[in-house]
Amino acid sequence: MSIRVGYFPHNNSLFVLRHRGILERLLPEVEWVDLRALPHPDRVDPKTALPSEHSDWLFTEGGYDIIGTGFTPPLTALANQRDIVYLGISGPRVENGRLVATAASGITSAADLKGKRVGIAHGSWQTTLLLFALDQASLTWADVEPVDVDVRGGGAALLAGELDAWVGTYPGLGEVEAATELTTLVDTASVFSHPSLWFTRRDLAEDNRAAVEAVLAALQESDAWIAANPRAAAQYFVDDAEARGIPADLDAWEAALRGRPFGVRPVSEDFLDEQQRAADLLAANGLLPHTVDVRSAVLGWVGSVVTAQAAAAV
Incomplete structure (x- = not known):
């Protein structure tokens, strides 16, 4: 049975694993699915719902x-009655980005x-960061004008005055820092731990434990x-961007990767x-149809498997 693993550059671990050949050694029947090549539904209004x-x-x-993915997509899955299972999380990625x-x-x-107009990649961890920041300030989602932007486009829109604030992520945030002086409104560490996370369907986890263990082991080895x-x-990300006609800086990507935690916990x-707090807030602000029990x-x-693999890697 072939196991299909989704990947894209925003999940650094899976993107590098795609290029390393490690998983193929442990799980010969693996199929890599580039998320960027999949048809994307029309984006929803960020005032009313999560994609x-x-x-x-x-x-x-x-x-x-x-x-x-980042922090938010599994909550969307659960709220849409998808039977998922968490596989593991990274360490905190609090240096990855911030609201500026x-x-x-x-x-x-x-x-x-x-x-104000606030740029986010709606449906990603950025939605949760903004919502947590607003809640700390006794504001709600209805108090701002969220604007759905991509990683590069958000920085350009901020510089052009089309946004009042933006949740920026490195390395793109570094380009904006070089272009103008920024004020940090909320850093990530002050609102949540912002890990990467991995998840799957419950039926696959229960019916094909060996495949799940292989993917987790490959991630541990590749992350090390x-x-x-x-x-x-970093060269993998630069090569991919340049193949798509997007300028990329090797030093910036190296710095970004050095600032992120690797390894599955x-x-x-x-x-x-x-x-759970995010799920409750998202539902209360109309971004999920209802809250969920994340546990x-x-x-x-x-x-138990992740703990044992992490100990063995050390």
Whole structure:
């Protein structure tokens, strides 16, 4: 049985694993699915709902069986009654990005965002970061004008004055920092741990444990290589971008990778508490149809396997 693994550059671990040949050694019948090549549904209004494409493709023929994303997509999956299982999380990625405004705007805190245009990649971890930041400032989603932007386009829109604030991510955030002085409104560490995470369908986890263990083991091995060889790993991202006609800087990508944690950890109680708080806030602000029980997506043996593999890697 072929196992389909979804990948794209935003999940650094899976993107590098796609190029290393490690998983193929452990799981010969693996099929890599480039998420960028899949048809994307029309984006929804970021004022009213979260897109569910990650969970949709996990349960759609021609999609994938295992995926790695940021913080928000598994919540969307659960709220759309998708029976998923968490496989593991990374360490905190609190240096990966933050909510910023230009210094010239005069905006100095999240409390100043009422009525303002805020750029996010809607449906990603950026939605959760903004919602947590607003909640800390006693604001709601309805108090701002969220604008759905991609990683590169958001920075350009901020510089052009088309956005008042933006959740930026490295290396793209570095380009904006070089172009103008920025004010940090909310750093990631002050609101949540922002790990990468990996999840799958419950039926695959229960029926093909060997495949799940192989993917987790391959991720551990590949992530250890990234941590030891960040410049070589960065070259994969530069080559991919240049093949698509997108300028990319090797030094910037190396710096971005050096600032991120690698290695798969078991799902923790603290992480689940963060996920539950996010689910409750998303539902209360009309971004999910209802809240969910995130602990329903925990399968006991998976954490034991991740713990054992991590210990063996050390």
